[in-house]
Amino acid sequence: FFIRNHLPVPCINLKDYSLDLQLPSSNVSLSFEDLQNKFKKSSVTAVTQCAGNRRSEMVLIKPVKGLNWGISAIGNAKWTGVALEELLKHYDVDIETVRGKYIVFEGLDKQEDGSPYGASIPLELARILKNDIIIAYEMNNVQIPRDHGYPVRVIVPGVVGARQVKWLKKIYFSSEESTSHWQRNDYKGFNSSIDWHNVNFDKSVAISQLPVTSAICDPVEGAELEEDAEEVTVKGYAWSGGGRGIIRVDVSADGGQTWHEAQLKPNGQTPYKSYAWTLWEADVPLPRGINKTTLICKAVDISYNVQPDSVEGIWNLRGCLSNAWHR
Amino acid sequence: FFIRNHLPVPCINLKDYSLDLQLPSSNVSLSFEDLQNKFKKSSVTAVTQCAGNRRSEMVLIKPVKGLNWGISAIGNAKWTGVALEELLKHYDVDIETVRGKYIVFEGLDKQEDGSPYGASIPLELARILKNDIIIAYEMNNVQIPRDHGYPVRVIVPGVVGARQVKWLKKIYFSSEESTSHWQRNDYKGFNSSIDWHNVNFDKSVAISQLPVTSAICDPVEGAELEEDAEEVTVKGYAWSGGGRGIIRVDVSADGGQTWHEAQLKPNGQTPYKSYAWTLWEADVPLPRGINKTTLICKAVDISYNVQPDSVEGIWNLRGCLSNAWHR
Numbered sequence: 300f301f302i303r304n305h306l307p308v309p310c311i312n313l314k315d316y317s318l319d320l321q322l323p324s325s326n327v328s329l330s331f332e333d334l335q336n337k338f339k340k341s342s343v344t345a346v347t348q349c350a351g352n353r354r355s356e357m358v359l360i361k362p363v364k365g366l367n368w369g370i371s372a373i374g375n376a377k378w379t380g381v382a383l384e385e386l387l388k389h390y391d392v393d394i395e396t397v398r399g400k401y402i403v404f405e406g407l408d409k410q411e412d413g414s415p416y417g418a419s420i421p422l423e424l425a426r427i428l429k430n431d432i433i434i435a436y437e438m439n440n441v442q443i444p445r446d447h448g449y450p451v452r453v454i455v456p457g458v459v460g461a462r463q464v465k466w467l468k469k470i471y472f473s474s475e476e477s478t479s480h481w482q483r484n485d486y487k488g489f490n491s492s493i494d495w496h497n498v499n500f501d502k503s504v505a506i507s508q509l510p511v512t513s514a515i516c517d518p519v520e521g522a523e524l525e526e527d528a529e530e531v532t533v534k535g536y537a538w539s540g541g542g543r544g545i546i547r548v549d550v551s552a553d554g555g556q557t558w559h560e561a562q563l564k565p566n567g568q569t570p571y572k573s574y575a576w577t578l579w580e581a582d583v584p585l586p587r588g589i590n591k592t593t594l595i596c597k598a599v600d601i602s603y604n605v606q607p608d609s610v611e612g613i614w615n616l617r618g619c620l621s622n623a624w625h626r
Numbered sequence: 627f628f629i630r631n632h633l634p635v636p637c638i639n640l641k642d643y644s645l646d647l648q649l650p651s652s653n654v655s656l657s658f659e660d661l662q663n664k665f666k667k668s669s670v671t672a673v674t675q676c677a678g679n680r681r682s683e684m685v686l687i688k689p690v691k692g693l694n695w696g697i698s699a700i701g702n703a704k705w706t707g708v709a710l711e712e713l714l715k716h717y718d719v720d721i722e723t724v725r726g727k728y729i730v731f732e733g734l735d736k737q738e739d740g741s742p743y744g745a746s747i748p749l750e751l752a753r754i755l756k757n758d759i760i761i762a763y764e765m766n767n768v769q770i771p772r773d774h775g776y777p778v779r780v781i782v783p784g785v786v787g788a789r790q791v792k793w794l795k796k797i798y799f800s801s802e803e804s805t806s807h808w809q810r811n812d813y814k815g816f817n818s819s820i821d822w823h824n825v826n827f828d829k830s831v832a833i834s835q836l837p838v839t840s841a842i843c844d845p846v847e848g849a850e851l852e853e854d855a856e857e858v859t860v861k862g863y864a865w866s867g868g869g870r871g872i873i874r875v876d877v878s879a880d881g882g883q884t885w886h887e888a889q890l891k892p893n894g895q896t897p898y899k900s901y902a903w904t905l906w907e908a909d910v911p912l913p914r915g916i917n918k919t920t921l922i923c924k925a926v927d928i929s930y931n932v933q934p935d936s937v938e939g940i941w942n943l944r945g946c947l948s949n950a951w952h953r
Contacts, residue, residue, distance in 0.1 A: 423898050427754075488930055490876045490885040502887075504873040504897075508929035541929050546831040549817045555939065558817040560829075570831075571750050597939070602835035602868050603815055603947050608935040612882065612924070612951075620930050624939075
């Protein structure tokens with residue numbers, strides 16, 4: 300499971316920890332014990348993916364700003380805690396009717412000037428997700444490791460990692476997006492003719508739900524097959540934002556001339572609430588008489604969204620949203 | 627607004643019309659007057675699109691089965707009637723808890739053997755759409771024209787036209803999809819290596835929500851510009867299934883080397899319930915010293931889904947889901 304933070308990882312003593320809810324008519328401060336004991340326990344199994352996953356493929360075309368992630372800035376885990384909707388209901392706040400346009404989350408990780416890491420999601424999106432948004436205090440049935448947000452992190456399934464604030468300290472409603480750098484001036488998409496001289500971050504919509512993606516994990520790049528191999532077993536992951544389940548993965552060993560449909564491993568989720576990834580496997584015949592080939596995969600989600608063919612078509616200055624056919 | 631029917635258009639006398647609801651504990655028959663007078667009036671403005679829209683671009687690569695639609699098998703209209711959720715609630719049926727996996731719709735249009743046109747949507751999807759599904763008796767504030775389903779049609783916004791049954795006669799819940807040809811053996815997607823010799827319709831998921839698309843409507847193909855023109859004004863539509871609003875449209879006049887962001891006309895809808903299309907316009911500089919150019923457009927939706935680059939990558943035997951960059 301990848302690790303990414305923008306500010307130094309805070310050192311938190313559980314006894315001192317509190318989660319602050321700024322509600323329309325009251326402010327509430329909850330201890331870790333309160334979170335564990337006062338509310339029903341809820342879980343969600345979900346992918347968390349950095350917007351910069353597979354950025355390394357964009358770098359090959361033209362330099363971009365950001366960490367040079369391969370295909371591994373993604374992880375899948377079971378998160379357990381309190382459903383946000385349930386938590387609010389306890390304090391008589393109905394997520395359907397509460398005023399505001401955004402829910403803002405702030406962490407305990409701080410910039411040099413003392414201001415915290417922050418992110419927000421539109422209330423419209425929170426109302427769609429309802430009790431799938433979890434204020435999590437467990438990751439895979441144990442306390443959340445420090446690098447993943449100990450003791451408390453918000454999980455907003457289907458949404459980019461940057462909005463799933465770790466070391467969660469404060470939740471409030473606002474008529475505006477979080478004013479943080481990462482909400483306003485980062486994690487946005489642009490077309491490939493926008494560069495650092497003409498970019499206007501105000502004109503682009505903050506990334507929330509992520510598009511369909513997939514990647515080949517095995518064999519790894521450069522792997523050698525047996526000399527007389529007639530086929531190759533290919534394995535990987537596929538996932539789409541917004542809970543959209545994966546319905547097909549195609550694999551090609553001849554540059555996209557011929558496609559083979561992979562076997563999808565059931566992930567136990569329903570087509571429109573498929574927050575977990577789908578692992579897949581395909582036995583793909585190798586073209587005859589060659590000694591080198593490039594494998595390609597591409598996935599289709601329940602809305603029949605497909606991955607774009609080329610990195611060129613989606614290249615952007617921040618190297619985000621890199622979801623072209625994986626080669 | 628395009629017209630498409632699979633069976634002969636029925637001739638319906640309003641006095642004889644009834645809508646039959648087969649509910650878990652009762653059967654209800656509603657006259658047109660009942661529909662108009664017994665329930666709250668609700669409206670939705672939504673795109674209806676044939677899965678075969680832009681099939682003509684797939685035909686250029688390899689023959690496909692289906693009508694040779696250009697970019698016009700799509701329409702946008704205001705539909706008014708009774709929200710399905712509301713209608714069911716009136717008869718004490720809660721869409722959240724009712725048993726079954728699908729809602730099935732049947733029309734008054736019949737095959738030679740007397741069986742009706744039918745379609746279904748997963749109950750999971752109906753629960754997401756809730757009161758946005760309309761049992762419509764008005765189109766753009768007047769009675770629905772005969773070709774569009776007079777007197778009653780179901781509107782399931784964000785979903786392919788084939789599921790939005792016209793001349794609606796019957797609604798029921800089932801553990802199975804509609805058994806109609808168009809649900810089971812048509813309107814499904816396949817990869818481009820599947821042909822009529824190896825196709826297995828059972829293995830593919832029925833098309834419901836459609837992926838992001840856009841098209842250039844003006845100038846039309848073959849249009850001549852003024853001799854000394856330095857730029858061209860390009861206009862078109864963009865839309866995505868599932869209520870996903872359009873956040874960007876890019877236009878290129880140099881084969882995708884340079885992209886210009888179009889102005890989007892507000893459609894009055896919210897980002898995650900944007901069932902109407904988004905019209906757009908862009909002034910695009912023309913490359914110097916050429917006397918012929920191909921314009922390209924591509925759109926991005928709120929989940930940052932993009933259109934695929936090529937028709938080759940999405941070609942399928944039925945010519946469905948043709949949403950590559952429009953050239």
